[in-house]
Amino acid sequence: MPSIRVLIADDQMLVRQGFTVLLNAEPDIEVVGQAVDGRDAVAKVAELAPDVVLMDIRMPVLDGIEATRQLTGPADTAVKVLVLTTFDLDEYVYEALRAGAAGFLLKDASAAELAHAVRVVAAGDALLAPNVTKRLIAEFARLPGAPRRPLRERVAELTERETEVLALIAQGLSNAEIAEQLVVAEQTVKTHVSRILTKLGLRDRTQAAVFAYETGVVRPTGG
Template sequence: MTIRVLIADDQMMVRQGFTVLLNAEPDIEVVGQAVNGLEAVARTAELGPDVVLMDIRMPELGGIEATRRITEVPGSPVKVLVLTTFDLDEYVYEALRAGASGFLLKDASADELAHAVRVVAAGEALLAPNITKRLIVEFSRISQAPRAPLKERVGALTERETEVLALIAQGLSNAEIAGALVLAEQTVKTHVSRILVKLGVRDRTQAAVYAYESRLVTPS
């Protein structure tokens, strides 16, 4: 199954470079490009890609708001992978909160780029958990106390689902969670699906952000 990608970045060299690298992969196809956030939203609606590579800083409409508009469409399966220059970019956490499924440094290698697209498209695990978790932890330190709705939704989880969510927030894959909890991987997948439904989130990355914001998982 071919993963269809849209690249949104105001730098032509980035768009063209990523297009060449991704089109060289047998299972990935770049179906379009956008030079700003407004065009990214419009092209996503037009082309229906599986993954949008989204730059944070773009003219007319920034990547964060563009991500929010794309992911807030009811039932939209589109995943957004944020592009950034620095791994501690202060805007990355806001992009994750806006609905992004992960992020990627612009100097990533061809293999890292392709892997990131596949991971985000599959929704299997957090992208670059060592970096993504660090961002979530860092910015959860200064976020406000959890809102009541957050607590209520987490309270709807079973004890086992709560354990699974905590491990998701640590960046573990289904296989790793299965090993940690001595469960079958298919059982973990079932728990993850139920967690996403109960929390009302799109994917594992959003579930991880939720876990930090609700204080189910706290910075160490």
């Protein structure tokens, strides 16, 4: 089986080296390069064609948000971006998710969690770890103002069941967990998710979760 090719973008050498050692120990993952800032990451992706980029947010020259936007903007892009954040959720993480990131990972993650996250996003899924999602919700709880009208109009296109599934996605539930809660087949949930993404014009489950909080489909409690 071909290895998952990973690029690590972080301005801290110890983080890059530590993650490189951990990931290279996995039989199906290979770190093909390291980048010291966002601009370097964009250049290295063009040169090395990795499957996944572990992207820090706060970096010099070009931050992780803009680098993510540049990497995931093209419609035919293949690279997946996994945002790196500290234990206290970086205030800019949800901006990175809007920019096209496939998920986010804590910098103090274990070797097993790190490898799992890489495999999840490489497979085309979104990483919505419940412990990190809770902090993301807290960020939305601090955002002022009502949802923008165009977003609310897009929500109106969803059926009642699709809106229900969207809310559960935003809570970090997997397809299997949603199926169990709604007492339906997992394939049925997959169909709902696919329709939700199509109707809302979203890339993946992560952006769907962000959308749910932006539009008020789910009300953040801040805790």
